[in-house]
Amino acid sequence: MRGAAFWAVVWLLLFGSVPDAAKAALLRGRVADIDGKPVAGAKLFVYDTANVRRPATFISPPSAGDGTVAITVPPGTYWVVARLKKDESYGPLMPGEKHSGEPAVMDLTAEAELAQEFTVADIRDMGRKRQAIAAELVRLTGRVLDSGGKPVANAYVFASAMKEGSQIPDYISAWTGADGSYTLMIPAGQRYYVGGSTRFPSPAWRASTEVMTPVGKTDVALDVGLALE
Template structure:
């Protein structure tokens, strides 16, 4: 009887072994992936710690979407600590007035274009971030007695088509580098922006990144901003006048 079963055993044994290997593979997964730690401080443009900011990590340079990792809000000392899986990320800090998520709005602060970082397994990296106010990146030292004037309109390209995701920027002096004196939130799908300014004369322009890079474009000459001016289109062609 036993001898008659041996041929069947030789046939079934590989099947049993394969089943055991398959079950073992599901029951004993590989070791968990290692981790890396990113720490640092979030500060304002005057070097003071920012409370309530969050650090966002993305696995691609496209940051207008859900983040791969988000830190807890920073404390009174502005510090954060984020444990992630090793890899390549694009990082930025944000401080939102309403909540910690969603698109940037006027009055929110962020650290500008995402900074690329590479985190190896077991590594602890320290990186500080400076966040600026989207509505007024560099607050003027002088106090204006008159209330601000809000101008709005569209940012358009050389063909007159709307530019989405651009910033309207304004400077009191003729400068092209560094942080602008005033900056709007992102323009929407129709290219529309809104920018609040104290009455006065400004050099107006637009930028495709924050802080502005070499792609920033300014209109020719100063533009008078007062209570009588509220609607203004900003073309992306250097030296062109604004369009009422």
């Protein structure tokens, strides 16, 4: 009996977790920049709800040199973003950090494995793939305000040469602070349409404010309303 009990314990230690492991799902990703080159060191932030402005439910290991990354999660539906951050915090995104925009919805309730491509870009350079960086920049600063004049936290400010569109705007700020404050650098001497957005401005957006950036002036104060989404 003593020997049987011993081997029963061994069996439980070796195989007792197999049924739970069999229920796990595999989420694979490949992270690239806006030029299609693989990005190493990026992580998948996995959420069990559409609210991605909070600590992630799961965070993957860093992506490999070829941009590939994988994480095992329980079966379910997840909202996934790829981020290349200086730390593992969920936000706000800061200049120099990269992200993939709106989360990809991945349904792993029935599938045991799913793969997804993620494109990440610097929030300072988003949408400027084919644009030369201007020699003179103007710093827009102010707050994002809702229709009642109250500050909006965790919003973006964007600037575009077009008043509305479905493509990524030319320039996008980091998330606003608790007081709705933002900073956005754009070229001087040009006309831009500016708006605020509580989500990454896609698939469609319409700016709320028109501004002509002055030459010879480095700072412009501008409060921005939420754009039509």
